[in-house]
Amino acid sequence: MTDTMTIALLGQPNSGKSTFFNALTGSHQHVGNWPGKTVERNAGTFKAGNKIYTVIDLPGTYSLAANSEEEIVTRDAIVSGDADLVCILADASQLERSLFMLADYAGIRVPVVLLLNMMDVAQAQGKTIDAEAIEKNLGIPVLPFVASDKNGYDVFYTLLERKDMQNWILDDTKLAAMYRKELGEQYERLGRLFPADGIDEYTSSWLIAKLAELDPAIEKLVETTVSPENYSIIRKELEAIENGSSHTGNCKFRWIDSILEGNVSQSNKKAALGKFDRLALSKRGGKWLAAGIILAGLIISMVLASPIMYLGGELPILADPISRWFLDMGAKPILVSLLCDCVWTSFCFTIMMCGFVFGTTFVFGFLEEIGYMARISYVFDGTMRKLGLHGKAVMPFLVSFGCNIAGATGVRVLDTWGQRMAAIAMSWVVPCGSTWAVVGLISSVFFGPGAALVVFLLFAVSVLHLRLTAGIFGKKLLTEGDRTGLIMELPPYHKPRWGSLFKWSLNKMWQAFQRAIRVVLVTYLILWVFSYTVDGNFSGSLLYRIGNYIEPVTMLFGLRWQTFIAWITSMFGKEGSLGAMAAIFTNSSVLHAITHMSVEAADNSVIAIALQAALTKPEALAYIFAFYFNMPCVMTMSATAHETRSLKWTLRVAGYYILMSLVLAFIVYHISSLFF
């Protein structure tokens, strides 16, 4: 008898799987990635009786078909032999549809139990479900369950103590008979071509159904198992199949009906939209309501971010006493500068950025969890379709208004790699919170009330930019298979679980921090080397000399050497740009200023005067455009590379944005020079 056991949780989205996972494992969780995949892997442990259990939270998918990376990961994890028991969660309030996962599972010979989750919701809807009768029909344990109520978990723990787990194999004889009837002679012919006992954990009828669904991964599995002659016959058989998924899907639901028949009583209430949904989904008001809620959400996310940003902004103050202390101890000034200006500053800066990540992740996580995000996706589906994407892709765009780093991680809801990469590439044009801080200041310094016009112009050009980006990258990234339309469940509204939402957002922030700190350190090190001077005067630095030397070239784009350097630093972090400019104009340490700037708002008037003295209006406009359309920070870049697993495409997109920002600066500078 072993004292450890591994349980894999399987269920459709909105089946309450994560609630169950969080309740089971509490704080003993480990978030990572599936080896070689961009799919998140959540695992955790818990103790019950005298056993330690490992729980793997499989990705929430609607089936075990090979439509997406998530589904392939899920299937591989089940048959890999890692899991001793699979635990399928079904939503009792939508039992018929929810059991599709179980039907798709039937034929995989790994022990399984079924949890009928959200029994309380089903009861409130007036449904009664006879779990015992369902258990008898299925031949595996079936538990009526409420995952959000921890008091009821004992039945689950007791179940795990049972000794007959090896027998909990879901019998697929009845389903196989349905496949045979539906597919006719073809079923028999296919069945004769490979082992009657199936392959690995799959029964032969499961394999036939998946072949009929033209599942590429299963075709490959069969190809490597059977003889080449048999495989070529199988291929020919498959070519004759039409609408295979419809046929097998039909069987699966008939099988579900046969399991549920007489065991579920429904109330005959006609489905209609609730009061809120009538507005949230309406043609007239839906978009406006969504825009209002998103705006409010962004404001709230900034409020949530502010304590962390304050911390990151205040910590640099410690740099002075620390460096003085080191100098008093006799440390070399260059090392002290490296430590305080570079290492410490990048640490503080990363903390500041993480505030944004936390705030936006929390707010949009909230909208997702209560079920409103799906409504937003519905109303903006048309807009997204113009970009070659669909409604679910709206998330990264919205989140990017707060923070592009968090935006890049919002693409996981999309099905294919091409969609994810394209959505991120396009969402980079969305200006984040800190972009506005800089644009607002500079445009109001130079144009007063005309700043509104500048903002309008920026928006108009953004739309054109987005169209162009969609054209260029959409063509390359969105192949025929990536251009899928929206198929989305609009879940009933849920109450948020604040605790787990908070923990989840902190976790995301921590992940972002770990990734970002390395990138920021390296880039700051480069910036430090170029801007280091012995006496702290900027005019002695390499950056100053290079900047002056290449000014004739940068002036083509309307960028003076100061604004050119500010433009370069905006790649390290958008609000850093303002600090860099302040430092250059006040002739002090650039790096130090980058983090100080956002705190010492009083300096804004100093910058304002210095800016007006140094730049003409066309030059200011050129800078605003170059800055606004420049790629988002390096942290967004690293998040993008991480999410898409493609450094090549990330760099391509970055190069494109850098180039475009200079092109736009060039155009704006030369046109506006005619007027001012």
Add this chain to the structure above:
Amino acid sequence: MQKLSDVKSGSSGQVLSVNGRTDFQRRITAVGITPGCRFQVVQNEKKYPVLLNVRSTLLAVDRGDCEEIMVEVAEND
């Protein structure tokens, strides 16, 4: 027989067949739309996905995709 994309808001009926690309068929099957299943169109506005109720679930399905789903609308609804 008509396309699901042409069914008016409030009407209900039965799905006859699901055509289109294999990956579309797999996806749409997994959310519960199969030949023979009953549905009710909750909202069908131009330029928006079709909102429908299938197996007690509210679904939004792309208009273009709904052209691949052939249905029969019940008369007295």
